[in-house]
Amino acid sequence: MTHPSTPDQLPDVHVQAEVLVQALPHMQRYDQQVVVIKYGGHAMGDRAAAEDFAEDVVLLEQSGIKPIVVHGGGPQIGRMLDKLGIKSEFKAGLRVTDQATVEVVEMVLAGSINKQIVGWIGAEGGKAVGLCGKDGNMVTARKVTRTTVDPDSNIEKVVDLGFVGEPEKVNREVLDQVLSAELIPVLAPVAVGQDGQTYNVNADTFAGAIAGAMMAKRLLLLTDVPGVLDKNKNLIPEMTIEDCRRLIADGTITDGMIPKIETCIYALERGVEAVVILDGKVPHAVLLELFTDHGAGTLIRRG
Numbered sequence: 001m002t003h004p005s006t007p008d009q010l011p012d013v014h015v016q017a018e019v020l021v022q023a024l025p026h027m028q029r030y031d032q033q034v035v036v037i038k039y040g041g042h043a044m045g046d047r048a049a050a051e052d053f054a055e056d057v058v059l060l061e062q063s064g065i066k067p068i069v070v071h072g073g074g075p076q077i078g079r080m081l082d083k084l085g086i087k088s089e090f091k092a093g094l095r096v097t098d099q100a101t102v103e104v105v106e107m108v109l110a111g112s113i114n115k116q117i118v119g120w121i122g123a124e125g126g127k128a129v130g131l132c133g134k135d136g137n138m139v140t141a142r143k144v145t146r147t148t149v150d151p152d153s154n155i156e157k158v159v160d161l162g163f164v165g166e167p168e169k170v171n172r173e174v175l176d177q178v179l180s181a182e183l184i185p186v187l188a189p190v191a192v193g194q195d196g197q198t199y200n201v202n203a204d205t206f207a208g209a210i211a212g213a214m215m216a217k218r219l220l221l222l223t224d225v226p227g228v229l230d231k232n233k234n235l236i237p238e239m240t241i242e243d244c245r246r247l248i249a250d251g252t253i254t255d256g257m258i259p260k261i262e263t264c265i266y267a268l269e270r271g272v273e274a275v276v277i278l279d280g281k282v283p284h285a286v287l288l289e290l291f292t293d294h295g296a297g298t299l300i301r302r303g
């Protein structure tokens with residue numbers, strides 16, 4: 001399969017009989033395979049877009065695929081912190097998270113957004129179970145440590161991000177049980193430390209850890225850009241791990257795309273067959289990616 005599409009080349013897909021006929025050979029390729037879909041906060045559009053997304057997830061499950069949804073909610077957390085008058089800042093792409101912030105993060109991610117997505121899937125006829133990494137000790141985390149080097153003195157300084165965690169261990173038993181009961185797991189990127197502390201985990205990183213532990217066939221990262229763009233802002237349809245490292249080093253890939261690409265490398269090195277970064281605002285982005293010859297976004301493979 002080639003992966004050459006730009007969004008304007010993509011067909012207008014509605015879930016209709018002829019689309020399903022076209023999709024059949026692709027469905028067989030993914031039969032009984034785990035596909036992890038990261039639904040980013042920026043990709044979550046209006047109610048109609050959410051319905052399209054939920055419809056796609058239900059169709060995957062009904063066609064024999066085992067979808068796992070990991071959602072973000074960065075913009076939604078930001079809005080709630082603003083409402084509550086809590087100041088928030090990002091360092092190295094991660095939200096500095098004190099005790100008050102971690103409580104809001106958990107409330108927004110594991111509370112509102114998680115249950116909203118479960119509700120959307122339910123409304124499309126699917127059966128979803130909303131969990132976070134704390135449930136059943138599914139994802140344990142350790143505190144993230146980051147350092148910066150002072151350019152004048154060349155002295156390394158530790159950046160304290162508070163309760164920001166990185167996945168330490170994924171207990172896949174919990175997910176296996178949910179999947180074998182033919183339920184769709186919807187996961188919020190909140191994890192638990194050895195001491196019971198709640199940790200805020202970047203949703204891309206969380207999705208990569210889940211995809212790696214589940215040896216997923218595909219990890220789809222749904223965001224608000226068509227995929228990885230080159231210096232001229234053209235979509236790069238396919239990349240290898242080596243290309244990823246080169247484009248970070250030469251400054252083509254920056255900001256929020258860096259944790260995404262690091263997630264891709266992590267997941268590919270743990271056995272995930274391919275990762276796709278794509279625009280979640282395109283109607284039926286997930287179906288277009290998995291069930292058509294055109295593909296969408298940037299497909300990343302080991303080499």
Ligand SMILES: Nc1ncnc2c1ncn2[C@@H]1O[C@H](COP(=O)(O)OP(=O)(O)O)[C@@H](O)[C@H]1O
Pocket residue numbers: 040041042043072074204222223224225227228229230252253254255256257258
């Ligand atoms: N080479 C690149 N190609 C595409 N996007 C890039 C690139 N470099 C940096 N970005 C930025 O990364 C952003 C996506 O990351 P982020 O905002 O964290 O997404 P999300 O909220 O979906 O996780 C894009 O909106 C874009 O501003």
Ligand SMILES: CC(=O)N[C@@H](CCC(=O)OP(=O)(O)O)C(=O)O
Pocket residue numbers: 039040041042071072073074075077093094095105164165189200201202203204
């Ligand atoms: C540590 C850290 O930064 N956590 C993120 C978790 C949510 C997230 O990653 O959501 P998106 O995918 O929508 O960006 C945050 O607090 O915003």
